Amino acid sequence: MPLRVTGPITPLLIGGLAVAGVGLQAHAQRYEIDPLSLAYSEHCSVCHGDHLEGTALGTPLQGVALRYGDSAGEIAASIANGFPGQGMPGWSEVLPAAEIRKLAIYIADLRADISRWDTRRDMPLAIPEGTVASELHDFRIEAFASGSAWKIYSIAPLPDGGFLLTEKRRGVRIVSAGGVVLPAIEGTPKVDVNDDPDGRWPNRPHGLGWLMEVATHPDYERNGWIYLQYGDRCIDCNAVGGAVSMSRLVRGRIEDGRWVDEETLWGVGVERYTWRTDMAAGGRICFDDDGHVFISVGFKGLSTSHGIQDLGEPYGKIHRMHDDGRVPADNPFVDVPGAWPTTWTYGHRAPEGLEFNRRTGQLWSTEMGPRGGDEINLLLPGRNYGWPLTSKGVDYDGTPVEYGKELGITFDLADIEQPVVDLTPAPAVSSFVFYEGDAFPSWRNHMLVGSLRATDLFRVEVDGDRLVERETLIEDLARIRDVEVGVDGLVYLLLEHGTGWDIVRLVPAAGG
Ligand code: HEC
Known part of the structure; x- marks a missing residue:
């Protein structure tokens, strides 16, 4: 395949919004x-x-x-x-x-x-009117649903055209096929509504006990299983003291507006809960075609580097299990004494997106770097993705990422898996989807990748482990938390902005 544009993601427009400095x-x-x-x-x-x-x-x-x-x-x-x-x-x-x-x-x-x-972070949403032109398809952006909670995380398409939605501090809702936001589902895992009611931990980052990804089982229409990843929170429950949390994966079903049949599939003992905000948690879920579920867990340790290179700790890993939580016998580290047996890959910082490509059978992730060094990674079992030993970005204070010295870890750069796509400048990459559907046939098998800080949507085409082309499809929309394809083949974006959240959808322009 010919190599086309491979320049950086460099949005050049924006007169009105540019506020230099x-x-x-x-x-x-x-x-x-x-x-x-x-x-x-x-x-x-x-x-x-x-x-x-x-x-x-x-x-x-x-x-x-x-x-x-x-x-x-x-x-x-x-x-x-x-x-x-x-x-x-x-x-x-x-x-x-x-x-x-x-x-x-x-x-x-x-x-x-x-x-x-x-x-842009605090601006209200302004949906561009008219047609957005792009290389392969022209489209319109249509409002679908909206709400007032600012902290949202994930949407999952339902077979009837509706969506499941997670609000980080409220719980799970259903958005109907017509875009009506229904009342919260009762009985989902408890989420945090007030970070620090007594002001006991003024120096701690907020965001412990957030609800993150919701995903339906590939066989959802038959079995009804819905998977949730969230930060399980407790107070004064370990040596750290105060409020702490750690990622947990559960599944359950929704019956008559209630969450039922809950089972915990992945979690860790409270001794490993920390005060590190769930913002760093990754928090994503995806399924392959062989009955496995994967979750991304970011730097939830006691520092941005704690435990990430340590196979005995759960932080900074992609974990793989059977869809009922059992540990697969062919996981790469099951036979390594002391290793966390669900570990599939390690060395991850903030893996904000996780998707399985059903055409190629490959697992992919997006990952936020520090300043520069956002990544799109092809995830190969047992491999090390480098954080915090090396990164294409630098720390915010300008020092290079090389914590190997501090941690006493020596490594060979050749043993570190490099990103397929280096996103520098770092747009704060969020979630993505491999497009499959009839509405935009030329986008099939391409990644549609959201970003938070840059507020852009990108189209990324890869061939094997090689970047073919990258295009900015939408510039300056809003922080894009999640990207999904609906049963109608349209692309749905979950946006957060100054006045709440919106789900918008991309609709082919007439004749486009
Ligand atoms: C003595 C003068 C001089 C200094 C010092 C210098 N540059 Fe240059 N630089 C040039 C010139 C002249 C060119 C144009 C070369 C050409 O067009 O072939 C250039 C080209 C470049 C280019 C490529 C521009 C392009 O169009 O692709 C980059 C990037 C660059 N410089 C960065 C730097 C950085 C970073 C530093 C400091 C570490 C630096 N330069 C120091 C004179 C200098």
């Missing part, structure tokens, strides 16, 4: 100035200008197409090798590779103008 302001509150700008000022601004505008000695790096490629990887290569004949020294001898990567992230972030992303 707002993101940097937020950043500056924490760090005074962008820590990534320091090396630039020291080594590069003399030729490329203080604001990347160019000087007599060097070309502009902003506001123009780059001659040698504008993905973070290509920019890093330009910096490392230089163009000595043209007056640009190579830096690979002078600066370590991590420093060069940092410069590339700095330039790519500025080029994408990511500072404007943070202005």
